[in-house]
Amino acid sequence: MKATPVEAIAGAYLFEPEPHVDERGFFSRTFDADVVRSVGIDPDAFVQDSLSRSAKGVLRGMHLRSGEGEAKLVRCSYGAVLDVIVDLRPESPTFMNKASFSLTGDSQRSLYVPAGCAHGFQALTEPADVSYRIDRRHDPAEDVAIAYDDPDLAIDWPLPVSLRSDRDAAAGSLADAVALMRSDHQHAKHRRSTDVVTFNCRGCGSADTVRVVDLGAQPCADYFPPVDTTDADPRWPLELWLCHSCTLVQLGPVEPQLPEAPLAIESATSLAHAETSVKEILRDHPEIAGRVVHEFASHHGGSWLDHLRAAGCRTAEGDERADLVVDVHGIAHEPAVGEMLALRADRLAPSGLLVLEFHHLLPLVEGNQFDTIRHGHWSYFSLGAVVRLAAIHELVVVSVREVDVFGGSLQVMLRHESAGIGADDSVRDVLAREAAAGIDAEPRLTTLHEHAAAAATALHDLLADYQADGRSVAAYGAPSKAPVLLDLAKVGPDLLPFTVDASPAKHGRRIPGSGVPIRSVDDLRAARPDVVLVLTWDIVDEVVSQLEADGGGWGATYVVPLPEPHPVTISPDHPGRR
Structure with missing residues (x-):
């Protein structure tokens, strides 16, 4: 067997066997580990062999794998194909070169x-x-397809294309693929640097941390560029790391990205939750009425202050310590969570009550809520991590309340250790369920990537099926979790022509990464799509009620994307469908 380098593509080789031919036919060695190793390719790296059969004229391509990529040995075992490769490695000396080859069974x-x-x-x-021999097992979440007839590729295919897969029919442009590869290249350089740089926990400062989830290079969650911008959206690594010391799950070593003014408006669900929460706190702690309060503001809104003031409370002045300190979904947006918890402890009066509310890691993992992992959301709290971090600042968790907002949140009540109040049964119950779920250890946390990839692929395939069936689709919502979801699912305007949002500030913009335009809710009502994908899945009841109110519904199927994409059941007795 002879190995010949492909001059047009650095690192590519043709391996030509030397068959033994006689009257019986021929015998040919099609793979030789020693020959492969002699040109610097590790023959032991290959992990999977696959075989495809194609009818004449069928075109498979152009295919690319994002992230770490995928090397392959390709051979035509029967018949003949025209095989084409294009170098999309930004660091390669032959970047953007292409080469074609005749591969035959003979x-x-x-x-x-x-x-x-x-x-x-x-x-x-x-x-x-x-036949294909590949060096990484297939991961649908990393699949990238480029249109075979993209004019920038300028490939002269010899036959009319007779058949393509749905994925190839919905393939993107070469320009998009190049932008993705440049982003992955930057991500890879960053990861190489983190291999030698210690990452200290954002909560306790320990260097005993490990990466458990890698969602690749993702655009910023709250960066919604104008719809007419054509530049590739900037991306940064999106990884979760686990601290073995305090069990805090957190974003890894990445810098804060592109600060953007909040464009969202507060949902009715969030407003109602704030009112209910204050009523419950005052019911359980009536001594707080009329006392001093301090609130650490959140990007999510949900302020308690108006309701507390209505109960006679006043806000702390200057450095005054408060009898009630409230943080509703605020601390998770702080990069230095340990320092921020210390500030909250310092604000708390000796006998005061600190209330922290945050999206709970347990439903995130069990409900496959991977789209809530995003830039700007620095920490993903379990109760166990909060207990450990609180102890550093001489705080103790005394009770918890599970609340059904943002997909499942915890309200955690803390006091100074010096107050002498211990934990009640609610704390022990949640800690036991967290331990049973294993969310403080690598084996369970690392499954998030696999489950995210499966759900993302399922969403892409569902939308492709709707398109093939002639059903029109649009989405509701432009939340900060949409960029990750749509990017991992490889869903763009070809499968999702537009989404709508109640915030006028987002109209005329687009979801970063996917490029899906954002319009007004009135546009959705006017379009009356057959299917509405609810990207704000955590308030799906509110969304459906809004669209179906006063008989305004049009019989649409509502779909939520997680934990796997599925339709929402709407009762025939719903007011909008009578």
Whole structure:
């Protein structure tokens, strides 16, 4: 077997066997580990062999794998194909070069395609069998498809294209793929740097941390660019790290990104929750009425202050310590969570009550709420982590209340240790359920990536099926969790023409990464799509009630994307459907 480098593509090789031919036919060695190793390719790196059969004219491509990429050995075992590779590695000396090859069952030669190159082929015979030997197991979440007829590729395919898969039919542009590869390249450089740089926990400062989830390079969650901008959206690594010391789950070593003025408006669900929460706190702690309070503001809104003032409370002045300190979904948005918890402890009067409310890690993991992992949301709290971090600042968790907002949150009540009040049964119950779920350890947390990939692929396939069936689709909501969801699902305007949002400040903008335009709710009502994908899935009841109010519904199917995409059941007796 002879190995020949492909001059047009750095690192690509053709391996040509030397068959033994006699009257019986031929015998050919199609793979030789020693020959492969001699050109710097590790033959032991390959983990999977696959085989495809294609009818004449079928085109498979152009395909690319994001993240760490995928190297492959490609061979036509029967028939003939035209095989094409395009170098999309930003660091490569042959970046943007392309090369084509005739692979046939008669020659049995193999083409080595380096990771980071787009690959595709067209079957020239009826049929054509192509085998693949790849060095990473398939992950649908990393699949990228480039339109075979993209004018920037300028590939001269020899036959009319007879058939393509749904994924190839919905393929993106070469320009989008290049932008993704440049972003992945920056991400890879960042990861190489973190291999040698210790990352200290944002909560306790320990260096005993480990990466447990890697969602790749993602755009900023709250950066909604104008819809007519054409530049690729900036991206940064989106990773979760676990601290073995305090068990805090948190974003890894990434700097704060693109500060943006909040564009969202507060939901009716959030407003009602604030009112209910204050009533419950005053019911359980009537001594707080009329006392001094201090609130650490949140990007999510949900302020308690108006309701507390209505109960006779006054806000703390200057450095005055408060009898009630409130933080509703605020501390998770602080990069230095340990320092921020210390500030809240300092604000609390000796016998005061500190209330922290945050999105709970337990439903995030159990409900596959991967889209809540995003830039700007620095910490993902379990109760166990809060107990450990609180002890550092001489605070103790005395009780908890589970609340059904943002997909499942915890209200945690803390006091100074010096107050002499211990934890009640509510604390012990939640800690026991967290321990049973294993959310303080790597084995369970690392499953998030696999589950996220499966749900994202399912969403893409569902929208593609709707399109194939001729059903129109639009979305409701432009929340900060939408960019991650749509990016991982590889969903753009081709499958989701637009979404709508109640915030006028978002109209005329787009979801970063996916490019899905954001319009007004009136546009959704006017379009009357067959399917409404509810991106604000945590308030789906509110969304459905709003759209169906006063008989305004049009019989749409409402779909939520998580934990797996599924339709929401709407009662025929719903006021909007009578």
